Amino acid sequence: MKFLEFQAEVEEVLAGALHELGYKKAVADVDLPPNDSYGDLASAVPIRLAKETGKKPGDIAVEIGSKAMELAKKSKYVGAVVPHKGGYVNFSLSYPRFLVDSVASITASNDLGAVRERGEVVAIEHTNVNPNKALHIGHVRNLVLGDSLVRVMRYLGQQVQALNYVDDSGAQVADIVVGFRFLGFPDEAPPGVKYDVYCGDQVYTKVTKAYEQDPTLKAKQSLVLREIEKGEGEISEYTRKIVRRILAAQLSTCWRLGASYDLLNWESQIVHSGMWEKIFESLKKMKYVKFQTEGDNKGCWVIPDPDTGEEKVVVRSDGTAVYVAKDIPYAAWKVGVIGDPFGYEEYSKDQPGGVLYSTTMDGKKGKVRFGGADLAVSVIDTRQSYLQRIVAKVLEEFREGASRKYLHRSYEVVSLSKKTASQLGFEIEGEFAHMSGRKGLYVNADTVLDKLKERAKVETKKRNLSEAEGWVSDVAEAVAVAALRYELLKQDPDKMIVFDLDDALKFQGDTGPYLMYTYARARRILGKTEGKPRVDAGSAAKLTKPQERALGKKMSMLDISANDAGEFLSPKEVARYAHELAVAFNDFYESVPVNQEPDPELRDARLALVDASSRVLAEAMRLIGVPVRDRI
């Protein structure tokens, strides 16, 4: 996109000016000025030069400015160069030309900033919901962060593997098997209740309660766990079936939210792959793991934590591996420090985003390959930061630099507001409560989506009285997804979200529906016009209103925010950009007539601006998984 080209030109011009004036060591860096009246890009280099040269910042700005202006004559997009007495050199776009090229690249060449060349292989793991319950809003935060990152990385040209890890052999799965096999819960959910909701809301919470009342039941859990571990036998088969059923129900919610995956990684297969044994043997040879013969960890294999000087048990005294020891081989497989033991088969073709594969252990390799990525990103909440650091440290032992290729994208949890907790029947002490699957204190994703959809239906009907029910329902569903995804993405991952159900049911202001609405507004103009979107140097020169210039500039900056999103693993940058672009559009919309414009040339130029900016908006929305509709 064009703004980065402009920036590159400015940097070149500035560097040239600095060089010619003898400021050899000065760095030619530019930034967006705080205010449009200062131009489109600015450099504070004179202020920094003032100190070492003893000259006044304003004088240096004048000196650099006039030299830069001279050099800028040959450039494509640099218009004016204006020194500021405070010690800044301000650069303005050569506007008509910039706009014409910008519109042309967006509409004619469909250049929305995506990098075309093949990038690195990036494995992104997200969602990872235990297959014993339905997704709650905390899981949705994970999914939205991960899925948006997948989209952004693909946009940036990376070859992404979207991975979803299924913990099919853990205690949480065992718990519901205990419920079905030993506590007599019916296999089938009551009519109208989704299977994963049934397992989570009814079976899991009640089994947890039953443990408290009858401690001997815990023995049943370990029995089930041992059976699952064996990988064969009736209980193991039964568990397999249950897990697949719950997973199918969970995936339908994930797909509903617009997420899709390339591969399912089963914990049971990682355990049975023998990868851990290999790694463990190597760690022993490297003397990285130690066998403790005394102390609290007597009889265990431990690894040292270099940060705290403490040690972490990886193999229990009974010889079984702990949780983190299952994560290590998975991580090693992702970044290719261990051979690939898996085959891959199609798991589902129903997925909206394309074929979903599953690992297999039957030795057949198939056509597709996974693992061995250049970069692995794990979207996991912040409570696991410590363990993720250990995993990275272990990888580093196998290959220098591996810990820089294995990144933990942590995020804070979603908790519930006092009010929402109280609506669920929980009276709490503070202002918010952490969710708990065991206690049944959570809000399911589908519940929220359904409520959002219900509201959206009312709003959509009001505006589209003659539309059929099916159309309204489709739009309402899209609005619901937009609202939820945007709500959970826009906030910084490091900040806890206190979720309030009533507050979430809003479609005004800085929300996903606002983006959808803005896009629909833009398409409406194009749908109603007698003109044709087109702009040339002559008509572009007529687009002099500040709202037109601001919109034209903003629409050329999607790739900047996407680059940031990729670099910092923070897709909210794109969400923020989408919102800014929408604001710029609405500002334009309110103050600049398009189809009412009597001058056809000017009208068409404005149409071109509307067309191009709405395409960019749609692309930004796509990157964060906010649905795009021509009308809502």
Next chain:
RNA sequence: GGGCCCGUAGCCCAGCACGGAUCAGGGCGUCAGCCUCCGAAGCUGAAGCGCGAAAGCUCAGAGACCGUGGGUUCGAAUCCCACCGGGCCCGCCA
């Protein structure tokens, strides 16, 4: 005891990685407006006056000493240190 994260208007958040320009940007809520004009899921506007030495108070009505205190710097919301408040992690659970 050790470690990680958060603290910006009544409320919720941007800005912090790379320190810079006059008013530190949005949103929610509040008040007042705008649909004979391309979609109102939108947009526009919103602060002082009086009394008092002052804290403050009255009528009002929009809102911010960037948690506090030091330091670095020509310049700090941004970097460093300490402290305060909140959350989380440090298990032979996952």
